[in-house]
Structure formats: structure tokens, C-alpha cells
Amino acid sequence: MTQRRDDTIFALSSGAAPSGVAVIRLSGPGVRFGLETLIGEVPKARMAALRTLRAPETGDILDRGLVLFFPGPASFTGEDVAELQVHGGRAVIASLLKTLAGLPSYRQAEAGEFTRRAFENGRADLTEIEGLADLVAAETEMQRRLAVRQAEGGLRKLYEDWRRRLIRARALIEAGLDFVDEEDVPDDVMAPAWHEAAEVAIEMAAHLDDQHFGERVRDGFEVVLLGPPNAGKSSLLNALVRREAAIVTAEPGTTRDLIEVSLDLGGHAVTLVDTAGLRETESLVEREGIARARRRAGAADLVLALSDNDSWSETIPEGAAMLRVRTKLDLVDSDSKLSAGTADIALSARTGEGLDHLVRAIGTALDLARPMPAALITRARQRDGISRSLEHLRELEREAGRAIEVKAELLRSAADALGRVTGKVDVEDLLDVIFAEFCIGK
Structure with a gap:
């Protein structure tokens, strides 16, 4: 997926025309300029404003509709975002898209590009984005409920907590290595690290032992x-x-x-x-x-x-x-x-x-009547990442007599495996695959 970060992107984000209302979404550094060009001003943030949209060269009226402006970074993508809610006729949509395409540094968004910008700007991690994709594709009530919980950060909160604890355990070990002669570093500073790693391993094993319920x-x-x-x-x-x-x-x-x-x-x-x-x-x-x-x-x-x-x-x-x-x-x-x-x-x-x-x-x-946990694995990618992290922690337990430096490296590998699940570490090769699931305008 070839993308320029300094472009302003736009797309029809609602259903195919004709429709009662069409929503055209914009995101990027040129959103304010685009609004000033089309309606002569930037509306008050997060308040719907009824405005007339005009062609910049001729001043001809393109349509009259609601305009919303969401300044970054507190927006879906983390950039300035605008939505044009106009009549859903084919000619109206075509004229607006053609006008936007003629603005400097404006281009049609690629599939999933709005959501990818949200990820790259730290507005969502990969598990939340996968939940959003599942929500768009949900066909049953149970699928909707599971997707909503994941899109709201159920998995992210759990995995980030595990990663934070593993990083802290590694820090304790390195403190014991680097400052062993310092008086304010106790001799047993590493003991809590081993305990923390063991607790995380137990929690991971329980999380994996769900009979693939989320995937089902x-x-x-x-x-x-x-x-x-x-x-x-x-x-x-x-x-x-x-x-x-x-x-x-x-x-x-x-x-x-x-x-x-x-x-x-x-x-x-x-x-x-x-x-x-x-x-x-x-x-x-x-x-x-x-x-x-x-x-x-x-x-x-x-x-x-x-x-x-x-x-x-x-x-x-x-x-x-x-x-x-x-x-x-x-x-x-x-x-x-x-x-x-x-x-x-x-x-x-x-x-x-x-x-x-x-x-x-x-x-x-099928045990679907039970209350659904906030964090359920829904994809093989997630399960593989947690399994790899858990294997590093189990190796840590098996290799009790190994050098401390080796144990610290195993903790780093376990934390990095978690980071790859959420998108914190080395996931560039996964991004095109994940965001290709989205439609244009999402």
C-alpha cells in the first residue's frame, strides 16, 4: 500500500448511491483549507453546521448539507477530520468528489487508509482495529457484541498490562546486574521479577485455554x-x-x-x-x-x-x-x-x-448464554503471538540455571511478542494484510 502522510485523503464513507444521505469523509493537514474553500469557513469543532457547498472556481452551488469538523489529535485518525453529510444522489456525490480531487494535495483514500492513519497516529492498536473490522463485518448479535468489546480495547488493555509487567521485570533484573554494588539496590531485587513473569505466564495460559471460543x-x-x-x-x-x-x-x-x-x-x-x-x-x-x-x-x-x-x-x-x-x-x-x-x-x-x-x-x-469475557482471542494471529510470548516465559522457567543475561533476553522476547500483537513492535509486514479488510472510506 503506497501512501503519503502529507496528503489529505477523502472518500465516500456511506453506502452506494443513490441514498437518502451520503457521508464524505476527509482527513489530513489540508482539511481546514478544504472547508474554507467549499463553505468559506471552518465550523465550530464537533458541532453540526448547515452550510452551502460551492465549487471554488465558479461559486456554483454543489449542494447544501451538514458539515462537521473534528480537530486533531482528538479525532478518529488523529488528524484534522471533516464529514460532509449531503444528499445521496449520484450526481451530487460525483461533483463533490471531483471538486475535492482538484484541491492541492488532496487524493482519494485507499482501502482502510483512515483506520491505518488512526493506528499510525496512536489512536488505536491492532487488536482494536481488528475489532473494528469485525464490527463492520458482523452478521449476528454475538459477533457484534464480541467485536464491540474488542474495538473498545478489551484485548489491548490485557496485553498492554502483561507487556508492562514483563518490561518492569526485565528492568528489575537489569538493575540487579548494573547496580549490584550500590547500597540502595537490595540483594533480592530480582526475586519479584521471577514472580511477576510466572504470574503473567499463568494468566496467558488461562487466556489461551478458551477452546477457541472467540474464534468460534x-x-x-x-x-x-x-x-x-x-x-x-x-x-x-x-x-x-x-x-x-x-x-x-x-x-x-x-x-x-x-x-x-x-x-x-x-x-x-x-x-x-x-x-x-x-x-x-x-x-x-x-x-x-x-x-x-x-x-x-x-x-x-x-x-x-x-x-x-x-x-x-x-x-x-x-x-x-x-x-x-x-x-x-x-x-x-x-x-x-x-x-x-x-x-x-x-x-x-x-x-x-x-x-x-x-x-x-x-x-x-454451545455455552453462548454465559457472560462474555471482556478479552477473547478472535484471530489466529493473536493466538500465535500470545503462544510465542508464553513459550519464552516457559523457557525462562525451564532454564533456571542459565545466566541472568539470557533470562533478561527471554523476558525481552516475551514482551516483544506481545508488542507484535498490539502493533507496538515490528509489524510493518502485517499492516497491508490487516487494513486490506476494510472498505474505502473506513
Whole structure:
């Protein structure tokens, strides 16, 4: 990404035209000049002002709209920022963008450039920026909640605290090395350093031991439908996604391969997987489908074990999180409906009875109903960085007899690994990848 820091950038930051209102964002050292050129003044900071925007050469009216000015460094990017809220017609937007492009040192922003300037000016770290990207891309309520917490600095606060403590531990060690003969430096000055490093290592290990919960919320949980032929797996899939995603017939073995559908299930991103019916068969194709079903169920976050007769297959993977679902409730007489037998849930895909209960039960079974921690890992990049930092600290514990200088270097490496996660240390090669996720104008 080739960028000049002394340019003033601009972009349409709202949706595509035509629209009721269009928002054009500006950032950079020339924002005040641009406002004076277009409206004849710089409005009072952070107060919406209704102004007429004119072409600088002719004085022709381009539009009339709200103008907001946010002086740096207390702005999103850390620079002077302005927003032009105008009518969302294509001609209005085109004329304003053309006028801005004609101003000295003004250019169209590249993808993610506003957010990148925020990072480079210290307004946000990489974890907050990744949270902002996740917030823009969020499709479910759980994804939104997780992204908001990360964008507000949940991970940054935790990682910066760890880094600060490790840097302090290293400082104590170096004080013991450099000033060992000084009377005001106690002999046991290094003892708190080892204790602090051990405490941080414990906290890191607990943070990593989250069963990838944050990544699951962001990327989606996997729920596998498992059971014998004609138990109602495909019918349930179709009922949940509200379309004919899977073929349903009375003939056993209709589904032979895995059918996957992603959806928002009660506010949670879920991939539903329909599978081949479990039974003994001579068909090589069907046997392969059954083998795939069992493997997929073994790796799933949740298995829905389906049965239409209150008997459950013994081939359900041992230790799998599971809900027993009694299907075809519409075919059961009214007296039998009073009890679901050994099932956790009884339902009818045909009538919809019990489907709401199932959706709630899936959320509970996935442990999404618990209060979400403020700091959850959401990306492999974050997990890798914390893992590397923790490995340096564990090496520090293993190498108790090593020279003090080596231990100090391990502490430095652990702190630097944390710094790379937040963007404090040596992350230039990551920036283009991260900011490429953003749209133009963000």
C-alpha cells in the first residue's frame, strides 16, 4: 500500500448511491483549507453546521448539507477530520468528489487508509482495529457484541498490562546486574521479577485455554445433525434455514454426502451440517457418506442426535456435546406428546412445533448464554503471538540455571511478542494484510 502522510485523503464513507444521505469523509493537514474553500469557513469543532457547498472556481452551488469538523489529535485518525453529510444522489456525490480531487494535495483514500492513519497516529492498536473490522463485518448479535468489546480495547488493555509487567521485570533484573554494588539496590531485587513473569505466564495460559471460543463466535460454530435414515435430519435442516436446502424423500439413504448451510441461529453464527443416515449398507458410496458423518460429528461443537422413535444410535461420538432430539412430533398422538421420553427436545419440522425451543437449547449447549469475557482471542494471529510470548516465559522457567543475561533476553522476547500483537513492535509486514479488510472510506 503506497501512501503519503502529507496528503489529505477523502472518500465516500456511506453506502452506494443513490441514498437518502451520503457521508464524505476527509482527513489530513489540508482539511481546514478544504472547508474554507467549499463553505468559506471552518465550523465550530464537533458541532453540526448547515452550510452551502460551492465549487471554488465558479461559486456554483454543489449542494447544501451538514458539515462537521473534528480537530486533531482528538479525532478518529488523529488528524484534522471533516464529514460532509449531503444528499445521496449520484450526481451530487460525483461533483463533490471531483471538486475535492482538484484541491492541492488532496487524493482519494485507499482501502482502510483512515483506520491505518488512526493506528499510525496512536489512536488505536491492532487488536482494536481488528475489532473494528469485525464490527463492520458482523452478521449476528454475538459477533457484534464480541467485536464491540474488542474495538473498545478489551484485548489491548490485557496485553498492554502483561507487556508492562514483563518490561518492569526485565528492568528489575537489569538493575540487579548494573547496580549490584550500590547500597540502595537490595540483594533480592530480582526475586519479584521471577514472580511477576510466572504470574503473567499463568494468566496467558488461562487466556489461551478458551477452546477457541472467540474464534468460534467470529467464524461460526458447527452443529452436526446425526441419526438413522428418515429420522428427519434434512427436514429439520430445511425448517431451520427456511428453504429447501436438502432433498427430502421417504427413501432411505437420500442424503449421502455432507450438506452445509451457514445461518444466524438465534443471534449466533452457526454452520448446520446434514449427514448421511447411520445404518448398515452395502453401498460403497453410502458407506463413505456415513464414515464422513461420523468424522464430522466427532469434531463438531454440538451434535443433534435425531430419532423419530425415542431410541438413540450407539454410534454417536463418545464425549461429544449432544442434544437428543425427538422428531416428527406431528405424528405422535396427543397423550404421548406430554412427554419427550429420553429426548432433550421434541419437535416437528413440518408444523414448527418445538423449533424455538431447539434454537434456545442450541445456544445454551454451545455455552453462548454465559457472560462474555471482556478479552477473547478472535484471530489466529493473536493466538500465535500470545503462544510465542508464553513459550519464552516457559523457557525462562525451564532454564533456571542459565545466566541472568539470557533470562533478561527471554523476558525481552516475551514482551516483544506481545508488542507484535498490539502493533507496538515490528509489524510493518502485517499492516497491508490487516487494513486490506476494510472498505474505502473506513
